[in-house]
Amino acid sequence: ETGVTQSPTHLIKTRGQQVTLRCSSQSGHNTVSWYQQALGQGPQFIFQYYREEENGRGNFPPRFSGLQFPNYSSELNVNALELDDSALYLCASSLNRGGDGYTFGSGTRLTVV
Amino acid sequence: GNSVTQMEGPVTLSEEAFLTINCTYTATGYPSLFWYVQYPGEGLQLLLKATKADDKGSNKGFEATYRKETTSFHLEKGSVQVSDSAVYFCALSQSSGTYKYIFGTGTRLKVLA
Numbered sequence: 001e002t003g004v005t006q007s008p009t010h011l012i013k014t015r016g017q018q019v020t021l022r023c024s025s026q027s028g029h030n031t032v033s034w035y036q037q038a039l040g041q042g043p044q045f046i047f048q049y050y051r052e053e054e055n056g057r058g059n060f061p062p063r064f065s066g067l068q069f070p071n072y073s074s075e076l077n078v079n080a081l082e083l084d085d086s087a088l089y090l091c092a093s094s095l096n097r098g099g100d101g102y103t104f105g106s107g108t109r110l111t112v113v
Numbered sequence: 114g115n116s117v118t119q120m121e122g123p124v125t126l127s128e129e130a131f132l133t134i135n136c137t138y139t140a141t142g143y144p145s146l147f148w149y150v151q152y153p154g155e156g157l158q159l160l161l162k163a164t165k166a167d168d169k170g171s172n173k174g175f176e177a178t179y180r181k182e183t184t185s186f187h188l189e190k191g192s193v194q195v196s197d198s199a200v201y202f203c204a205l206s207q208s209s210g211t212y213k214y215i216f217g218t219g220t221r222l223k224v225l226a
Binding site: 004033035040041042043044045048055056058090092094097098099101102103104105106107 | 156204211214
């Protein structure tokens with residue numbers, strides 16, 4: 001089975017721009033969660049998508065938005081980028097909202113300058 | 114709210130030394146508890162988990178016991194190897210319709226040959 005793949009691996013954007021990050025979930029998984037990991041910190045929950053619907057959101061502003069597609073892949077969109085958005089963004093897939101745990105991707109490193 | 118507290122690193126040990134990384138949590142009810150490991154440049158890998166009090170999770174020589182009376186889930190390994198050098202994250206998950214994880218800030222382990 002394939003794992004979770006994220007693209008791109010690295011990205012540099014300018015403050016105020018918009019960015020889209022992509023995630024392909026592990027085969028058989030119907031849930032995708034996104035986390036933000038700032039340097040030296042633990043990951044912070046952004047939101048979760050279950051069967052194409054948002055199923056929970058952390059303390060992130062509305063300029064963080066997402067989508068899940070019928071094949072259960074997902075996108076994370078961030079508008080009006082700020083310097084503090086610089087972080088590693090992790091995608092994690094699971095079955096049925098993650099009660100048995102998640103499989104994480106390797107992440108996208110976003111740098112905002 | 115729910116939270117996870119880990120001992121600060123870095124923890125530096127010689128090969129074959131005994132490892133303990135402390136983790137305590139605050140949560141209502143009965144969360145599931147996890148240890149994840151992150152190698153440089155990679156995402157998170159599940160190391161072990163425990164879903165109820167007194168459960169012991171184990172994998173690759175690592176162990177942790179879910180102690181509800183002390184709200185702890187300390188990670189131990191009897192004999193570390195250089196290849197164990199990584200950042201270790203303790204996390205809890207509690208169902209509220211979304212099995213989101215709350216992570217600690219991570220503990221960096223360096224094992225010297």
